[in-house]
Amino acid sequence: MTANPVDTEEKIKEAAQRIFLEKGFDGATIRDIAEAAQINTALTNYYFRSKEKLFWLVYESMLKEALKSVQTIMEKPTSVKEKLVELLDHMFEVHAENPNKAIFFMNECRRNPQGFADKIGINCGAMEQCFNTQFEEEVKKGLIIDISPDTIFPLIFGLIQQIFAGRELTMHLFQMSEAEFDKHALEQKKVIKEMLLKYLFIK
Amino acid sequence: MTANPVDTEEKIKEAAQRIFLEKGFDGATIRDIAEAAQINTALTNYYFRSKEKLFWLVYESMLKEALKSVQTIMEKPTSVKEKLVELLDHMFEVHAENPNKAIFFMNECRRNPQGFADKIGINCGAMEQCFNTQFEEEVKKGLIIDISPDTIFPLIFGLIQQIFAGRELTMHLFQMSEAEFDKHALEQKKVIKEMLLKYLFIK
DNA sequence: AACAATTTTAAACACTTGTTTAAAATAATT
DNA sequence: AATTATTTTAAACAAGTGTTTAAAATTGTT
Numbered sequence: 001m002t003a004n005p006v007d008t009e010e011k012i013k014e015a016a017q018r019i020f021l022e023k024g025f026d027g028a029t030i031r032d033i034a035e036a037a038q039i040n041t042a043l044t045n046y047y048f049r050s051k052e053k054l055f056w057l058v059y060e061s062m063l064k065e066a067l068k069s070v071q072t073i074m075e076k077p078t079s080v081k082e083k084l085v086e087l088l089d090h091m092f093e094v095h096a097e098n099p100n101k102a103i104f105f106m107n108e109c110r111r112n113p114q115g116f117a118d119k120i121g122i123n124c125g126a127m128e129q130c131f132n133t134q135f136e137e138e139v140k141k142g143l144i145i146d147i148s149p150d151t152i153f154p155l156i157f158g159l160i161q162q163i164f165a166g167r168e169l170t171m172h173l174f175q176m177s178e179a180e181f182d183k184h185a186l187e188q189k190k191v192i193k194e195m196l197l198k199y200l201f202i203k
Numbered sequence: 204m205t206a207n208p209v210d211t212e213e214k215i216k217e218a219a220q221r222i223f224l225e226k227g228f229d230g231a232t233i234r235d236i237a238e239a240a241q242i243n244t245a246l247t248n249y250y251f252r253s254k255e256k257l258f259w260l261v262y263e264s265m266l267k268e269a270l271k272s273v274q275t276i277m278e279k280p281t282s283v284k285e286k287l288v289e290l291l292d293h294m295f296e297v298h299a300e301n302p303n304k305a306i307f308f309m310n311e312c313r314r315n316p317q318g319f320a321d322k323i324g325i326n327c328g329a330m331e332q333c334f335n336t337q338f339e340e341e342v343k344k345g346l347i348i349d350i351s352p353d354t355i356f357p358l359i360f361g362l363i364q365q366i367f368a369g370r371e372l373t374m375h376l377f378q379m380s381e382a383e384f385d386k387h388a389l390e391q392k393k394v395i396k397e398m399l400l401k402y403l404f405i406k
Numbered sequence: 407a408a409c410a411a412t413t414t415t416a417a418a419c420a421c422t423t424g425t426t427t428a429a430a431a432t433a434a435t436t
Numbered sequence: 437a438a439t440t441a442t443t444t445t446a447a448a449c450a451a452g453t454g455t456t457t458a459a460a461a462t463t464g465t466t
Binding site for chain 2 (some may be wrong): 113153157165171
């Protein structure tokens with residue numbers, strides 16, 4: 001081993017993630033990434049063979065990381081209500097940190113659904129399993145209204161993603177500055193949380 | 204005037220809209236559009252001068268149409284509750300008809316916010332004006348909880364958009380077929396509507 | 407220090423992109 | 437019918453794309 005090849009590899013991955021998040025696969029060029037990583041264009045192919053391979057690597061790692069953090073929350077020994085609140089807060093944090101994530105995930109999955117299925121192939125159903133059981137029990141106990149967790153689980157994601165996916169659109173349609181949007185986003189989160197809890201939990 | 208130049212022009216616009224919706228500005232090529240419209244590549248430039256000019260034309264007309272239909276609803280002489288229900292149903296219909304619209308709007312606005320502001324420059328605030336007044340009156344009357352219409356208005360859009368923007372992602376993460384997703388979308392709408400109305404309106 | 411292996415570079419490659427051109431085909435006008 | 441104007445086409449253009457190559461620079465090994 002020589003120099004700091006791992007550092008270079010990591011530098012490229014980080015730059016790639018940044019650029020892909022910002023411009024998407026179609027909009028990002030290998031030269032954009034090279035410039036962001038301050039390396040020669042050919043190096044991306046030296047380390048990752050192709051733009052597409054680099055992309056899927058970055059994409060998969062981001063998705064896996066996102067789902068892992070969700071799983072961690074869902075496996076905690078707490079009530080459904082606590083889990084949902086923590087999930088909402090967590091999702092908000094993640095997307096607030098980088099508002100491009102929401103639209104990036106939606107976008108790239110739509111651009112190439114087959115690639116998503118083939119190369120990522122995540123089974124979200126298995127992950128929910130323990131949560132689903134717990135949810136249904138609390139429904140039986142009369143703590144939660146009669147609704148399927150299959151309806152609620154995707155809803156949680158969507159409710160938070162929605163705030164940030166339409167960020168730029170909202171800012172322009174309603175003439176907000178970035179600071180104003182940040183305030184707006186927090187307000188949205190508050191409303192969504194109250195709305196969801198009031199709807200789901202009895203009493 | 205000769206042949207059916209208007210037809211050709213319209214044919215290109217329709218094809219462009221279809222392709223742009225599907226692939227976005229970056230992902231769509233002038234050759235894709237030409238093929239979809241069954242015309243020669245050069246014709247798109249003959250009628251519209253450039254890919255970008257064609258794009259903004261299509262984009263603007265779509266946005267204007269979408270906002271106009273919203274405005275029509277907001278100007279009706281009905282209660283806030285009736286307006287919100289009609290707005291939710293209408294937005295759902297629009298996006299259900301073409302699930303690409305939601306992500307397309309968000310995406311293209313983010314890709315080029317300046318172009319959006321410069322070339323579209325829509326004042327959504329003015330459109331809301333009459334609704335805002337009505338909303339605040341109903342809050343005063345004690346019909347609606349104490350909340351600003353500035354919070355609710357963008358929320359309505361987001362709540363419905365969210366269902367369809369993440370369509371492909373949801374389908375793959377939760378392993379749904381298209382038919383299953385359609386059922387899921389209707390269920391989501393029902394929940395969102397109930398949730399919002401229960402939250403907003405007193406008693 | 408001399409050699410080998412690895413990493414980095416500049417340059418070029420083949421291909422796709424949006425766009426233009428100049429000729430052909432078609433329609434309108436006289 | 438002849439001429440003009442308009443529409444359509446095939447072909448080429450310049451610029452940008454991902455990728456490869458072969459030489460240079462750097463690092464590791466003997």
